Amino acid sequence: MRQVTLVGAGKIGEVIADLLIASGDYAVTVVDRDAQRLARLAQVLPAANLCQIDAGDATQLATVLSDQQALINACPFDLSAPLAEAAVAARVHYFDLTEDVGSARAIRALADGAACALVPQCGLAPGFISIAAYDLARSFDELHDVHMRVGALPKFPSNGLKYNLTWSTDGLINEYLNPCEAIVGGMLKEMPALEELEHFSLDGDDYEAFNTSGGLGTLCDTLQGRVRNLNYRTVRYVGHRDVMKLLLHDLRLGERRALLKEIFESSIPVTLQDVVLVFVNVSGLKDGLLMQETYARKIYNRVIGGRQRSAIQVTTASAICAALDLLLDGRLPQQGFVRQEDIPLDAFLDNRFGRHYVIDGEEPHTVASGGLRQMR
Missing domain, CATH: 3.30.360.10 (Dihydrodipicolinate Reductase; domain 2)
Structure with missing residues (x-):
């Protein structure tokens, strides 16, 4: 079972967790500081492991990441760089959905010499x-x-x-x-x-x-x-x-x-x-x-x-799940900065999550x- 931590239990985070858990290959710990969001998520995804902490607290987050393979960031863009730093420190792969150019540049700088892969901008656009x-x-x-x-x-x-x-x-x-x-x-x-x-x-x-x-x-x-x-x-x-x-x-x-x-x-x-x-x-x-x-x-x-899932939920969540799947399958670089264009289109669309981009x-x-x- 692949152990991953998802930070952010919002509209996109819920679908990411749902897709990964439904695959049968992922154990997902969902981190959020909002107790109401976690309570709602518990009703629809009882198999998720829920953890109420402030992801901005590096000490608390490090405890959660101690036995994980990847951190998936589904939070607003201002948390991207701090969460990427936490992933590098814990030596776990990092994925996010950020559209913020400054955050992506900061993550790229963090990737130099990192023992894990950092894969930002994994959504629809960028992604x-x-x-x-x-x-x-x-x-x-x-x-x-x-x-x-x-x-x-x-x-x-x-x-x-x-x-x-x-x-x-x-x-x-x-x-x-x-x-x-x-x-x-x-x-x-x-x-x-x-x-x-x-x-x-x-x-x-x-x-x-x-x-x-x-x-x-x-x-x-x-x-x-x-x-x-x-x-x-x-x-x-x-x-x-x-x-x-x-x-x-x-x-x-x-x-x-x-x-x-x-x-x-x-x-x-x-x-x-x-x-x-x-x-x-x-x-x-x-x-x-x-x-x-x-x-x-x-x-x-x-x-x-x-x-019922919206099209933006489906496309964004399935894109980051496909990137995660391909990396953990060994089909993407395992260290350093990974660009979206490093992901072959045919491999993406053939992936079990990427197939959501191909209807029937x-x-x-x-x-x-x-x-x-x-x-x-």
């Missing part, structure tokens, strides 16, 4: 989107453009934002405010969030996309010097971006994050009826021809283990053509 994009990009002789687009959207939008809360509110606000990495004309640049608005259609539906922070993971470092343009943008229904700019900039709520979080969580309902959209577009030269290849998929909410054996929409279509 799976990098795996899919790199799989397309590595088949080109010369890369021109790599465009990555991801959205977690309500199936039935009913408010002015055309949005419902589906994951971490702290993470959402963070990616709407922080600078965004990109490669433009072969040069690494920082771009402002919420800018470079574009519109596109997929399967007959209209969407907008705009810059948000963190979605590229480590791809800027990996592809720098090899690609002309690389960017990541979040997908929303048309009109969402303008409302967010009003709230964050015109009303200056971006300077009052605690208040903005309170407003969002008291006014915007959570929904389990959602869809995750993944779209990667790569162009460049293959055998002397200008080619374009696209990976596109929609993943919907579904019932797993008798419980359906293959993703992939297209190869000789033309280049700019997304506008």
Whole structure:
């Protein structure tokens, strides 16, 4: 039985624990300082070992990690670096879902000389989107453009934002405010969030996309010097971006994050009826021809283990579980920093957890053509 500790019993953490325990191969200790969250989790996952401690207390956490193989961090981004430090000290593998660029850089620095593997950014974006994009990009002789687009959207939008809360509110606000990495004309640049608005259609539906922070993971470092343009943008229904700019900039709520979080969580309902959209577009030269290849998929909410799970819960939780599974199977590096693009796409999708990205054996929409279509 594989012994792992999961820190964070929230919306994503519950599904991570459920997937791992249901596999029959994992004994999961769930750590959280919130007694109410743990009590609720005990009702739905009685097989989980629950531990109420403050994960920020290194001494308490070290006791929990003493006989574990891995630490899975499903907490807000500000705990990423301290939890990674605890994992390195305990010599256990580390996994997280952070979209925060600064936290990922701190974890990368910790990985130098570590006796364990540190695998941050294991969710949907960053995470799976990098795996899919790199799989397309590595088949080109010369890369021109790599465009990555991801959205977690309500199936039935009913408010002015055309949005419902589906994951971490702290993470959402963070990616709407922080600078965004990109490669433009072969040069690494920082771009402002919420800018470079574009519109596109997929399967007959209209969407907008705009810059948000963190979605590229480590791809800027990996592809720098090899690609002309690389960017990541979040997908929303048309009109969402303008409302967010009003709230964050015109009303200056971006300077009052605690208040903005309170407003969002008291006014915007959570929904389990959602869809995750993944779209990667790569162009460049293959055998002397200008080619374009696209990976596109929609993943919907579904019932797993008798419980309704949102699409963002399914995609995020299954991605980090697949990364954990592959590493403990010996299919990923066992020490140091592990990038998402180090995970082969075929190995991910063939994994028992990664298969949640393939519905009923359906293959993703992939297209190869000789033309280049700019997304506008």
